[in-house]
Amino acid sequence: MKKNILFLFIMLWGITQAQEKPKLVVGIVVDQMRYDYVYRFWNQFDDNGFKKLVNEGFFLRNTHYNYTPTYTGPGHASIFTGTTPSVHGIIGNNWYNKADGLSVYCAGDGNSTTVCDCENHIDVESTAGKMSPHRMLTTTFSDELKLFSPQSKVFGISIKDRGAILPAGHTANGAFWMGKSGEWISSSYYYEQLPEWLVEFQQDKPATSYFKGAWKGRGFGYPMDSLLASRGPSSVKSTPQGNTYLKDLAIELMKSEKLGKDKITDVLTLSFSSTDYIGHQFGPHAEELVDTYIKLDKDIAEVLKYIDSTVGSENAIIFLTADHGVVSVPNELKARKIPAGYFDASQLTAELNSHLSKYYGEDNWVLKYSNQQFFLNRKLIEESKIKHQDIQQLAADYLINVDGVLNTFTAHQLHHNEYQNNFHSLIQKGFNQKRSGDVVIALNSGWIEWNSPTGTTHGSCYSYDTHVPLLFWGKGIEQGVSDEYISICDIAPTVSTLLGISFPNGCTGQPIRSITE
Template sequence: MKIKYIVCGLLLLTVGASAQTKGKVKAAPAPAGLPRPKLVVGIVIDQMRWDYLYRYYDRYQAGGFKRMLNEGFTCENTQIDYLPTETAPGHSCIYTGSVPAIHGIAANEFIIQATGKQIYCTDDSAINGVGTTSIAGKMSPRNLQATTITDQLRLATNFRSKVIGIALKDRASILPAGHTPTGAYWFDDTSGNWITSTYYTNDLPAWVKGFNEGTTLKNYLSKQWTTLYPAETYVQSTADNSPYEGKYRGETAPVFPHDLAAISRNNFYGAIRSSPFGISFTLDFARTAIENEQLGKHPETDFLAVSLSSTDYVGHQFGPNSMEVEDIYLRLDKDLAAFFSYLDAKVGKGNYTAFLTADHGAAHNPKFLMDHEMPAGYFNPIAVAKELNAMLEKKYDAKNLVLEIGSYEVNLNNPLIEEKKLNADVIKFDVINYLQKLPGVLYVVDCQKAQMAAVPEWIRTRIINGYNPEHSGSIIVILKSGFYGGAMNATGTTHGTWSPYDTHIPLLFMGWGVQHGSLNRETHMTDISATLAALLHIQVPSGCIGQPIPEVLKK
């Protein structure tokens, strides 16, 4: 029997050696132990409406979005589970599988209800920037009150897996990377550097310093943004010189070409954000991270969380019907194709898992809709807050009882209400009664009583999921479809509402462990991290309320 086992063992060793030899030619070997991909790449496209997958489909090339659709799995009806639909809650939800009620990131900026103090989602005054002396470096994930899928991977491998977060926006790098990453890096407009904070390290790695010292940023900012294809072929867009679009500084009209050298003069490095070159710049940095951190080359699975922010800046400025938005998605598709080809060569096709989604969508510009006889309009939160304070001051002899209306939530001045021994419930009743009469307002809901509110269940659930008693305003304003917060005739677009154009996002998976196919039943942003946990055979994040999407995964 012993001889039999020895012979079998030698045969296995021979077969294994042969397989490894072949692997050097075709693809890198799979990780040892539990089958997992060598690398997970999470790609979040900031402000990508679901319909952009198909609006420009005929102009996409084979290797970008079409590759994910034709080789991978697409969930065609993925919905955001909460309100408001903003960048910080979106990135938090994708990676925690949770909602603001649990993970605490109630908005990009929110007010601590007990003190009335406003705080940015990743502010951390206890630490300092690394690579910069500006306040842009004083950031960390400490306000995030749940673990992420990236945290769970680190825990599952006893911190042997490497996790890197990268984005131009600090919040889009920090929140996905979680509490325990190998590194998180974001762009600093003041220095023109990729930076981090002392939460992660006391010194930038040599490879980050080398990238910052190079000419990559300078080269991009010396370019003109011209259309990728002849202007007359942009049939999915309005005319180039449109009244619905915003201009760059120094421009007389919002038209191509856009001269980045002129826009970025006097060391305005932030100009890179609102151009397609911001995407290329981010992916250049991501490749440098893969090379130098050797992501995908370790026995354990590594994770790269990259968010592409420039689509949001361009979308806000120009709106979804602009040639600029059409062009940035055509260029994004080209950049994705090149990035996937790089991953094929570096990590091995079939050895990595990629997923692509968005943190929120975007509305059509209300003036554009009104000019086309569609229901739409504006709700000006600053003006309405002033009107409310005037009304409340007259009744209660107290100034500034409303701190602000932000993210469609009314933040009351709770310290002042307590100091003057006023009845908060009566004040809320007055505020709700006033707001309900305003044009464009569909519902006004006391968030603490949302369960009993006479609103559609789809909206009610999202109010409940989005309400965090510590960080959310006590009253939420639900606008009619087509309306959003802004001054009358504001250019560009925004997001944040309950409507499908803000809540319906793309969700695609591709690569190791992923079936080819599509799904039209409703799935949720909270399901993303649960699906990744099932793929990786690890625990879901601590606040996760999502479910795995079984159709995505190979049996």
């Protein structure tokens, strides 16, 4: 009898443990963080930031984006929806809208208005808050959590609007980002007015308070007061202090909104953007970038310390990843005899149009070049009774001979084939039939579209852009490391499994068994 009672007790205890959900989930995205940064800067990190996540959490070292283009908007959407641009629809930061011939922004929403505490300069911020996630076609894991548990609180914050809005999903309680004046703002999609705690936070810690002393490192120094005077308060985003400002906001938000303070799971998405601004300007091997990550390590340590001391690591799940990587500065590669180059598309639209006119008559056959895609004049093509696949292929055959182009793909090919080849499938998974162009080009490795001999960018299908870190830490996460291939789309179903909720409705990823089992 006693044995039966003991057995029943153990079973009930096990079920209770399995049913207990984390009180808080924090998804950290480091904009433009390459996988190798973890090890490159390891000896300069303290023990309580990145090292803590590695030494106490689970490090998935072979995590990749399984599509291209590797930009900020698609990256943030894919992490939290568990699918690719072909499904969630965020095919770039901006893209050409075939319906009206205008460029649209991934988080733009003309039906929303700016919400800010900036009475004296609302004109400056008038467009900065016209934002929402309405262009994202699928749910995030936090949307599914809100459907499962309406009392759950969900917030997204970032210096970049898209880094705050897309991860938080359609049903978030709020999202905050930095406006043009350096103030934290939001949208009428979420609020009629800013929460009182945020107003007080900005009064106590305005952006200008982060411009003290100088940004110094090995071989460089930039007076912060000169930067403030010449470029205004929002220029804090281009210094490590931008990450610190966001960290301070994250801690204040968790405190004021009481995240993780009851048994109902809450979510905070936190995207550090300054790493991207600095990476673009200086490149991945600059001392400025090294210093940025040393300081970010301390900011992450403070976030982890706050969560551990208020919610408890045993009650929280934290994951950290990146929205894309970055290529080395092409001129630096060329100086080391590594193939690289700069792709100039400024005249290519006119040149392609001239080529097509030789076959179909002089007319406006090419409407737009955007995100390494050419948009053809579909109305004219149909009126001329030309087969779309024929003119697309003619354009592709011309573009393959352009210096710097490795491969070309037509919309017809991408729509009517299912590619298993990794390179081809990356293009296909980033292609949305309704929103993408008629011909897609892929550049050679090391080549970028960039108009400066210094600095660099991202967006390709190569490992320097697709390979990112992925770390899980907290409740139920055992310490370990794995080199199994992980798709970025696997994060959302993994978190959903840990929360016992439905996968996002467009999810194409799979739970990571190293984390869920």
